[in-house]
Structure formats: C-alpha cells, structure tokens
Amino acid sequence: MKRLAAAFACVLTALPAAAEMAFKPEALLGARETAQAGALLACDLGVRDPDAADAVLTGAGWTKTEEEGSWSYVSENLTVMMWTVPGFCMVEDSEAGTEALGTTFLGLANVPPDMATDAEGCTTYALDGGATATLTGPGNDPACTSETGAAMRFSLPN
Numbered sequence: 001m002k003r004l005a006a007a008f009a010c011v012l013t014a015l016p017a018a019a020e021m022a023f024k025p026e027a028l029l030g031a032r033e034t035a036q037a038g039a040l041l042a043c044d045l046g047v048r049d050p051d052a053a054d055a056v057l058t059g060a061g062w063t064k065t066e067e068e069g070s071w072s073y074v075s076e077n078l079t080v081m082m083w084t085v086p087g088f089c090m091v092e093d094s095e096a097g098t099e100a101l102g103t104t105f106l107g108l109a110n111v112p113p114d115m116a117t118d119a120e121g122c123t124t125y126a127l128d129g130g131a132t133a134t135l136t137g138p139g140n141d142p143a144c145t146s147e148t149g150a151a152m153r154f155s156l157p158n
Contacts, residue, residue: 029060032076036093037104039078040152043089046082047131047154053082053089092138092151101150102135120144130157 046053
C-alpha cells in the first residue's frame, strides 16, 4: 500500500501544476445525481466570473439569495456562496463528507491538480488562473475533514 501511495505521489509531481476542468457546470446542475459536480464547476467559474456563474446557477433553477457583496444559491443539500466580485466562491454539501466531495472534485479535472496543505492542514488544489480550492468541513470555522458535511472553498490570490 505504501508503494502504491509513493508511486501515485510520483505521478502527481510529474503532472502540470494547474488543473483544467473537463466538464461544463450547466450540464450537471439540473440532476440530483450530478448537482454536486455542477456546483463545484460553477464555483470554479464563479471565483473568476461571478456573473457567468450566476447565470448558470439561476438558469438551472437554483434558489438565489442576495446580500451585500455576495450571492447564495441553494438546491436540496447543496449551497453555493460567492462574492459578487471575483475572488471567492464556496460549495457546501450538508450530506457528503470531505472524502466524497474531494473525490467528486478530482473526477472533474482533465489533469489532477497539484495538491498541498494549508497552514491549518487542509488539502488544497492548484487551479487554472492562480485560483486555489481548499477542502474543509462545513461551517464558518471548519475542521479539515468531516464525515457529515463538506465544503470546497475557491479563492484567488490576494
């Protein structure tokens, strides 16, 4: 098992630093079975272009709430929250744990992204355009892993 993990780590280090997503969010947001993947793709778009992500999410029928400086969208167990200007977007799933959300996220990339850990020990992924996605538990003060809820937080460098 350790040899397999080491071999996988070697393969990952040989791949490009940034991942490019292989699917379009509008193709996945409408069905419950694929909504989590669609929400992740919408956030990957929304961290750079909130207006485009807004069009995709509202076009898929997600319920939108506006607050000063941010928009939130809800569909069943999923919530997407993003700033109205580029810089931050988050997908929170109240049912799936961090392992399941991370697996879905990795399945969307054409090439697996470079993985690292942040200062809190949470897994981060390098995305196109300098964006980073951080996998955490749900909530405002999340743990890095959770079996009962998860969030993926997309951000641009300062």
